[in-house]
Amino acid sequence: MTGHGPKLTHRPVPLAIIGGGAAGLFAAAAAARLRIGCLVFERKARIGSKMLMTANGRCNFTKDISPERMLADIGEPVASFVESALKRCPPSMIAAGFKARGLRIKRRADGCLFPASEKAADVVHVFGDLLRDSEIPLLSNCPVTGIQPMKNGFIVATRGFTVWAGKVLVATGGVSFPKTGCVGDGQKFAAALGHRIVPHRAGLAGCETRDRNVLSRVGARYTQNVAASVVREGKTLFRATGEVEFEPWGVTGAAVYNCTRWAARHLEGGRGRWTLELELDGERLSVRDFAVRPVKEAIVTMGGVSLDDIDPETMESRIVPGLYFAGEVMDIDGPTGGYNISLAFATANLAVESMKGG
Template sequence: MPNSASSTIAIIGGGAAGYFAAIRCKELSPDLDVHILERSHKVLAKVAISGGGRCNVTHDLRQPRAFSAFYPRGRRELLGPLSRFGPDQTVEWFESRGVELKTEPDGRMFPTTDSSQTIIDCLESTARSLGVQVTTSCGVHEILRSDENARPTARFQLLTAHDTRPMLAHAVLVAMGGHARSAPYDFLSALGHTIQPPVPSLFTLRTRDRRLADLSGVAVPDATVRVDGTKLLQRGAVLITHWGLSGPAVLQLSAWAAREFHARDNRTTIEINWTGRESFEHVDEELQHQRIRLGRRRLINDPWPGVPKRLWSALNVAAGIHPETTYGTLSRASRQSLAQQLVASRFDISGTAPNKEEFVTCGGVNLKEVDLRTMESRLVDGLYFAGEVLDIDGMTGGFNFQAAWSTGYLAGEAMALADRGTQKTG
């Protein structure tokens, strides 16, 4: 690790954003000393486990506005970065380095090898060939600003777990990812930055509700899930698991309502409309029509369209309907009770569980304090941010990596251009 500062760029964090920034910076300014300082013993650890080991690199939505709609935090602010380095550029970036990507029917993009190691190998070999230096087991715990006279060469001193001597740098990129607690952000607060409190996003919901007890594995393709007492709702597929509820609609709701869940200590009530969006009145009316059409048939044998048979049986039991009941003998009270179960089943949520495929942090460095054109701090010259350390998080589907690629690329470019500017005027 160096302790001279001339043209040294320190990148805190060897993740997706840190690597992308280092590579872009070195490409534009080969003479810069670009150092990645990684706290753990291994770089790109999240890339390795991402997308179930396949790495969902980005999403095939090519319009920045459509793409940015998938970020509960950062939607507006990411429009610019996505216009400059969006999914098109990501695909091109990887393909020009020999990594072919494929698009799955739902738009998620993966390497054709179906292995995240392909992405890791590409990032590591590109960085190595450009001369990016990587130090592992090197957590940064403090950034000190050097006095004004030292500018522009040694604006920062970094205190690390690796060396008793501080590392000197003229620019620092913080790409240290998201964290569950606020303590890891303390050294950024010490520089004057506001940290939006970190809370989890993209999680599944635990419930011990008896209606779901034996339904693990049942999937409903089109349901609406709402947090009780709010307008926060999401429509899509719901999957019943052995501990509760998962699937795209639940994960999306967990992202949009991340702060509400946290504020309620993850104990709340949700309401599910298993029909998608039909109203109570419509469902009640349809069930009355079934009385004429299917009079002698047992309810149990003719589920509501789109509602799997096992769930339908459980909802019938919850409505107090005997398995032998036919449409013709269904009482008004039972019919209305069933309609209620179909359009507004309420579930007490007792907690959350991480989604194994992907999870992120909601919260991080306040976006108002960062210039999203360069990713430079508006408070501290020469300090940059990229990736999940920012108060940006997206849905599952490649949106989180795209935010890391976009912001990392722009930060790397800006640091290189700032260096050229310094050389001209210096």
């Protein structure tokens, strides 16, 4: 634990959840269902800050596909790690849970699920109402400063007080969009307790370029008959379909995001190491001289707590018993389109259900 915390000034809790984002909030919902007393720490003034940004403020909260299809789309090495979590909490269960809490759902042709209002705030409100109805304490504007394992639990320290908790779930997210509270503190706690940390890099991100053929299309958006491919030495290694949009700095959109993710996982993609090939309504455009946008701007962070240090059947640390992880704090990621928030929900659910079993 960093520093020397003050004396215990909050009542003991069976479970401390660090992070009030997608994973932490779903964990609180699971704890309420299983009657596990918990407390949620959130460093920002409100919960769900990053969820409010998801899908341009519309919150694509899962995808209406089977867990097997989702795992295939996610790919290795992540799929093997999250298989138990996703099969225990598949997209159908996620959707049913929101429906049961009164959320009206809209299904897009590709299976992506949104609130019918297309307002992310409606998804966050579901969690806010659940915390209130379940009388789960939420400590907002309350960043955790350290976690200290004890004989039968943990001391969780903040700037003003400490809490004894029987178990701890770290659900602090990655390091992209730090203004939402994703600043990497969970990874720092994990490292301090002996866990290996995989270096962070951009997952789903746009490509920055000065290519004239790209910059001449600024403002153009392609939504049909569009594909993007990762090409190396003349060979197509990966292909994705989806939107492509041209910005003053380069090219973005779902098809591009999924290419940069694949390359970062499999090629350690970087400037000039592979070619982004775009198919735009019958026209082909090759972008060779580019750089992937920085990690702080990525939709998803790659890297985090090493999966080798976490039990995939429980989400419990292999290093510190009673310490659990969920969501993007770990080195997990998926394509754009509801996959990553589904992973946050599913890993959080598995972690809390495992606590009950233990």
